[in-house]
Amino acid sequence: MTTQKYKDMVEQRTKMTLQEWTEQSEVKEKDIYRFLHNLKGTAGTVGLPDVEQFAEDTLPYFMESSLKSWSVEEWGDYLYPLIPLFNVHSLAASSSVKALDKKGPAETLTQNDILLIDDDVELVAYLKESLERQNYYVSIALSAERGLKIFYETKPDLILLDILLPDKSGIEVLNQIIGKAKKERIPIIIISGEYSKATQMQAYSLGVMDFLPKPVDIDLFLVLIKNRFQLKREWQESIIVDDLTGAFNRKHFNQVMKQLIGDFKRTNRVFSLALIDLDYFKNVNDTYGHLIGDEVLQGFSELVKNSIRLEDTFCRYGGEEFAVFLPHTDAESAMLVIQRIQERFAATDFFAKNEIFHVTISSGISEVTDAENIADKLIEEADQALYASKHAGRNQTTLYSDHLSTTKKHSVLNVIVVDDDTLIRRIVTSQFAIWEPENIAEVKVSSYANGLDFLQSDWYAVDEKYIILLDGVMPDLDGVEVLERIRKTYPEVNILVIMLTGRNNQADIVHALQMGADDYVVKPVHMPELLSRIERLAHRFLF
Template sequence: MTTQKYKDLVEKRITQTLQEWSEQSQITEKEIYRFLHNLKGTAGTVGMKEVEALAESTMLFFSDDSHKNWSMEEWGEYLFPFKTLIDKNSSSIMINPPNSANQLNNEECRQSEILIIDDDVELVAILKEALEKQSYYVSIALSAERGLKKFYGSKPDMILLDILLPDKSGIEVLSQIIGKAKKEYIPIIIISGEHSKEIQLHAYSLGVMDFVQKPVDLDLFLMLIKNRFELKREWQEAIIVDELTGAFNRKQFNQTMKQLVSDFKRTSRIFSLALIDLDHFKKVNDSYGHLVGDEVLQAFSHLVLNSIRVEDTFCRFGGEEFALFLPNTNAASALLVIERIQKDFSSLKFSARDEIFQVSFSSGITEVTEAAQESDKLIEEADQALYASKNAGRNQTTLYSKLLSAIKKDSVLNVIIVDDDALIRRIMTSHFSTWTPANIATVNIKSFANGLDFLQADWYSSEEKYIVLLDGVMPDIDGVEVLERIRRTYPEVNILVIMLTGRNNQADIVHALQMGADDYVIKPFHIPELLSRIERLAYRFLF
């Protein structure tokens, strides 16, 4: 459906609602508030800026908690201007959505992520908005516990940390994460109203990069962030070895790929590429802690480095995923190498918390050919073979063949929209219906008009993944209560929740983040922005 048609639907809804209400003797204030709340979000989403602005200013005169009844003479003074506005001006500025959600790609998913650990929700909201305008992705934690969980779970590119947090001191958080942050080259910037010389000296002695005093000068702060990311990129370009594992890093991976492809084009010297991913590694971190997870990564890397030839190149591709280049080796011979390493690694025993556990890995192998001699193509083929191994039960290796490219991955991602605004549900369902993220066979789209219908529906399967778009203000059961029930009932590892909220609902934002919301988007939102967020979450969530 075109954006103009969405605009027409909004205008039709306004006209119909005012007509229906005009025929009733009284309307509750709660109904009026919800009408304005939904209208503000919908109008802004489809680009009707004047309607959005009028709805936002008019909402201030009404409350969602009031049970007062309004006559037409009373509410008409506030609402009939909407009819006048749409009759006079039918050419509101529209925001053109992308032709297809497929325009989003993995590069957008890999935009720099900044984790803010701070319970000052007003400052957090300001920083989030300003940073995301600069194309950073921002995740938020309002407590130390949530911040630590997000740090270990999402591996952010930078951390903004407050000293005063509700559950423990930011200095305690800093002490816990600084070692790993240094190894991963993650800059940490303290932002705090507590800025005595003693605190600053202690923070710098622990290893923070900067100490910014509140209140924050936004222009200077944004330039500081840009400067620190440029410095981070220089660090990354200056090193080729991953400090944690001893494997080469992504930079060396790219250089090796370029060199081997060039050699093949010049001399026809073949090589094979194996992508390796440790199975269920997140469960290791969740069950035994991230220090134990690091020990597993180090043990795996040590084993591989002692099992390959001098001319082979072993790289940490990202997280728990690795890559191995084998020059002068065809795919069948590479398979024998990987299977030997696979057998040796799966026999290793690790000890933690008085338990013994073992870890396996899955792998996919491809070989350079005349038909596939570009780096992107080779990575894609090895990736397809890797996911074939995972989908077949893990702890195995698959050789790429053309048959794999014809087989869709088995991964299923469910996007569930819970919003009482029918037009918002319709717009989002229409856009997401064409979304085809990488390595996912099926994206299922479901929508619910209220939280109660959603909670009572048979929507959950432990074998699938879910991203829930949850409106913060709904009749009967509001979004925060729905979120609480989701987190109480289902494993968090399978469900990501994005709250959709109005700008004035700061208390809802705070409560939602405290209850485990993974992100929030302020209404009105732009569909391309929302799609970008969801694709990034799906990328981190599934892979």
């Protein structure tokens, strides 16, 4: 459906609503509020900026909690001027719903992830919006506890941290994360209204890169962030060893792959690639803590380095996933090496909380051949074999074979839209219906008109993953109440929640983030940006 058709639908629905109200003796104020609230988000989304602005300007005259009823004469003075706006053609207006390539969003965010830990909601919202205009992705934590959780689970590229937090001080947070942040080369910038000389000296002595006093000069701030990411890229380009594990990093992985393929093309000498993943590693972090998780990664790395030859190359591919290059080695021989590592690691004792626990690995192996001597293809084959090991129960090694290529990795992502605005639901679900994000085999899309219908439905399956787009303002049961029930009832590891909120609803943003929302998007919804955001979140917990 074209954008113009959506505009026509908004106009028809608006006129129909007003016509129905003129036939009633009175209209409840809360109904007028919801009408304007929905119109504001929908009009902006489909490209009716004048209508959006009218709804935004008129909304403050009405309250959702009011019990007052309005006569036609009363509400008509506010709402009838809305009708002519649908006929205004503005050359500056452009649709927020853009055509999407079937392979994914038309616009993508860069790979620079920023974690912002601060309970100053107005500042947080402003910085988030400013940074995301520069194509950074921003995760928000309004407390130290939430910030630590996001830090350990996502490994951001840069951290913005306030000193004064509701549950513990920023200095305490610094003491907890600075060691890992240094090893991972994650810059930390303090932004705080508490900027005494003693506080700044303490922060710098702990290892922060910059200390910015509030209020923030946004122009200088954005230039500083850009500068720090440039510096970070220079660090990364000069380093080939992962500090935490001692394995080579992804940069060196790419270099070795290029060298081995070049050698194969010249000499026809085979080599094998093994991708290895620690089984249920998130459970280790959740159960014993991230410091113990780091010890497990380090223990595994030491074992591998002591089990391979000098000519082999061991790399940390990402997170808890590793890779081993075995030159002059066919797949069958490589399998013997990896299985020996697998058996030794499964027998390794780890100690935490006065108990012994064990961790296993799954792996997949591919071998370079005449037909498939391309790096991406070799990695894809090893990844398919690794997935086969996981699917078969983990703690095993699988060799790639042609029959695996016929079984696509079946990663399913459920996207659920809960919004009382029919048109918003239709727009969003129609866009997701043609969305084909990379490395996700299937996207299932469903929608609900209100929170109660959603919660009472049979929407949840234990082994599947979900991203829920949840409107903040809905009749009967608002979005924050729905979010609260989701977090109390279902495991957080399987469900990501994005709140859809009005631009001025700062209190809703605070409450939603405190209740466990993973992100929020301000209406009007810009679909390419929303798809990019969801794809990033999906890969964060699917892979």
